[in-house]
Amino acid sequence: MAAKAIEWLGGRLRILDQSKLPHQQIFADLDNYHDVVLAIKELKVRGAPAIGVAAAYGIALGASDIKTENKDEFLIQLNQVIKTFAASRPTAVNLFQAIERMKKAARGDGIAEIKNSLVNEAKRIHQEEETATRQLSQLGAELIKDGFTLLTHCNAGPLATAGYGTALGVIKATKEQGKKVSVFATETRPLLQGARLTAWELMQESIPVTLITDSMAGYFIQQRKIDCVIVGADRIAANGDVANKIGTYTLAVLAKESKIPFYVAAPTSTIDLSLSSGDKIPIEERSPEEVTHVQGVPISPQGITAANPAFDVTPHSYITAIITEKGIIREPYGKELLSIAK
Numbered sequence: 001m002a003a004k005a006i007e008w009l010g011g012r013l014r015i016l017d018q019s020k021l022p023h024q025q026i027f028a029d030l031d032n033y034h035d036v037v038l039a040i041k042e043l044k045v046r047g048a049p050a051i052g053v054a055a056a057y058g059i060a061l062g063a064s065d066i067k068t069e070n071k072d073e074f075l076i077q078l079n080q081v082i083k084t085f086a087a088s089r090p091t092a093v094n095l096f097q098a099i100e101r102m103k104k105a106a107r108g109d110g111i112a113e114i115k116n117s118l119v120n121e122a123k124r125i126h127q128e129e130e131t132a133t134r135q136l137s138q139l140g141a142e143l144i145k146d147g148f149t150l151l152t153h154c155n156a157g158p159l160a161t162a163g164y165g166t167a168l169g170v171i172k173a174t175k176e177q178g179k180k181v182s183v184f185a186t187e188t189r190p191l192l193q194g195a196r197l198t199a200w201e202l203m204q205e206s207i208p209v210t211l212i213t214d215s216m217a218g219y220f221i222q223q224r225k226i227d228c229v230i231v232g233a234d235r236i237a238a239n240g241d242v243a244n245k246i247g248t249y250t251l252a253v254l255a256k257e258s259k260i261p262f263y264v265a266a267p268t269s270t271i272d273l274s275l276s277s278g279d280k281i282p283i284e285e286r287s288p289e290e291v292t293h294v295q296g297v298p299i300s301p302q303g304i305t306a307a308n309p310a311f312d313v314t315p316h317s318y319i320t321a322i323i324t325e326k327g328i329i330r331e332p333y334g335k336e337l338l339s340i341a342k
């Protein structure tokens, strides 16, 4: 992808507004932390690793705007900035991993030194996601055979990672290894990350992609048109349970029933060893309007009750392998995750 999803311009964060894609490619220059928080809440920046990277730069921006020269007061105000980011979206753990790293980086004798250290840590987090997603993509591509058709859900490409991509990274690396590969992309209601973003990214890479509605997945899997399912992750619990975009669990059950592999691709920054199992992962509930409307257009009777959980949890027993930059892991996940997570 030519255009960078997130770019630090020194004192400003340039993002490609994902809520407007694919029909409008609009870049927004965010020069204060409030705008970065809003961009995360409104999914202008989205996808677990990208949220972490954006928040890290956002915290650095917030720190740079603090005017006091008293260090204790500075740290109190910085903590307020951090709290605002922590309240932006609850499910992707990359956000909280980035926040913890930024808190640790907020050290130094003087305020100027701390501000500088925060910018450097944000750049490091960004660089590490870039490297990790490239590495896991290379590893994951070894699992994909020449001529495979993969099904993916939501969007786990460069836009979502501020790097090379996770699920889409594996697909891109497979092609780079000289293998033929094609993709079925689910539209991913309610916010259509598959139809708008995955379709766009794959077409830019000249990877054959067929767009389907979410409810068509079972049909194509039953017809043996799909060789494996590959998705990203928002949080991986210590036992290997995976939270990802709503609808992922359905695909995992279908894959198991049809005996095709179900792969999860994610950097180790998505692993949360503090949660023993997936039922403890906080699931974001978003506005019902995202369900009752499509792209702002109402599609249901006024006054209808709608539910909108943004993620679901796939139990580890449905997952064939988790692809990380530190290796491909399989059952028993608990032991493997413990040995690779930082």
Ligand code: MRU
Residues within 6 Å of the ligand: 043, 046, 047, 048, 049, 092, 153, 154, 155, 156, 157, 160, 161, 165, 166, 167, 193, 231, 232, 233, 234, 244, 245, 246, 310
């Ligand atoms: O609500 P979103 O669009 O932020 O959800 C994103 C996903 O569920 C992705 O699949 C996940 O973050 C993996 S991104 C590499």
